[in-house]
Amino acid sequence: MSKVWRYGDHIDTDVIIPARYLNIADFEELAEHAMEDIDTSFAPNVKDQDIIVAGRNFGCGSSREHAPIVLQKKGIKCIIADSFARIFYRNAINIGLPVLEIGKEVEKIEAGDELDVDVFSGEIKIVNKGITIHTNPLPEFVQKIADAGGLINYVKGEH
């Protein structure tokens, strides 16, 4: 079961991981600053398999892949949003962090809800509310990258 961390619209990569820390090459160390400028309670309290749920345009701004990486390093199982900024979306896929774009259905999910998510079928159960949201599964090509554990493994397997 996964606990929900709930955020609003236009969460940009500068708040997901501020550029002032990008001289830190060690991603585990960097991850201690995840979400710091918007939610100081996130990094110390997030648990393995927790889920981030957000509004429109999650991950807008910089192309820094450090943003999905630090969330993955903190144990985030997947990110569910109304919509994603495109570079963040492809970066997440490329590192094997599932991202589900579900439009306005996202409004049914609140902070602290408990979710059971099947990222491949796209089925999201809000356990404490007894609600199930059906969304589109990941496109086949994207699923292949996810299955391989990310783009690098996918490219290695291909050649």
Next chain:
Amino acid sequence: MGMTMTQKILAKHSGRDSVDVGDLIISQVDLLLANDITGPPAIDEFNKIGKPVFDKDKIALVPDHFSPCKDIKSAEMCKHLRDFARKHEITNYFEVGRMGIEHALLPDAGLIAPGEIIIGADSHTCTYGALNALGTGVGQTDVGAAMASGTTWFKVPKAIKVVLTGKKPRFVQGKDIILTIIGEIGVDGARYQSLEFCGDGIAELTMADRFTICNMAIEAGGKNGIFPVDEKTIAFLKERGVVRPWTAVEPDEDAEYDRVLNIQLDKLVPIVSYPHLPENTHPAAESNHIVIDQSVIGSCTNGRLEDLAQAAEVLKGHKVHPHVRCIIIPATQEIYKKAMALGYIDTFIDAGAAVSTPTCGPCLGGYMGILAHGERAISTTNRNFRGRMGHVDSEVYLASPYTAAASAVLGYIADPGEVLK
């Protein structure tokens, strides 16, 4: 169904006659880009693949973000980039002293031509659309993988047609045009889409205007922005020594657009984007004396010679307000040198501004002009997110070089017409 400029470039690079919106394609790339922040992890990903680089002439590595290195950690990252460049004999590695801000540098170095695809591990790679190329930002894993394969994956985007008509007024430049567009459609208004520019107003725009406009396509969520080729484009390419064959790309008459935006340049005014989103646009003239602590003029958005000329025009014979730090950063060494020859640097220093060697530094809150708690900057950079230029409780207002320079003189956010009558 006809294709947009972006769709045509994608079709050609994926070996197809045509592509449709939503198609997932594997595409050849003509140039890869990474910097001192994204390059080192891209190299680490590349090394996992265990193959040679696909083409040492088609990889550009530019240490510009925390460089000249601000501390030991950034020095280690730059060393990682440099060592890789030497080991693989990367042709287009740009060392400090010869380097510039990547998106001003690469077009000036003749590395971009119409119809080409450039992917960069930097979101402002979309700048190259000014030259009728498809430039788009990706992550470091994408670049690492493409260093080995010379290819990447794309989803074919929808498009917004932006029709520019008329002539821009005296103090309006590319920055005001793109901020106006972002204000109108919002920071996700072009999400996953290409911004395709057309209309008779294009002829009125300088290349610098077009670079600035395409540079901020990402701030509307766009995959890219792209202009058609005209005489100014051709003159730029000639001046920059682009001799390899290239083909201009034009949209089909029956190309499909998700929406059409009409921008009448005559009606535009100098614009300022208030914190903390680029879409929070207001006319500079209506800013009601918002007091500033700092004015930054530079970056991949507005650090070109023409931008410095506009700042110099405002600062000539004026002084930076006693309470303001004005920091001016030419985007490349060549621009710096030309600005010196034209007397702009003298004007800046005489006005009481600091002038720096090329770096992205302050734009991303790296160094060279970080804001303290509660401080406020006007800046010609591209993002005003919370904490972008320093303390989480500082503020960034985005504007053109005219507006940033005028505000530096007056000590508050103002329309350039307040200083230059």
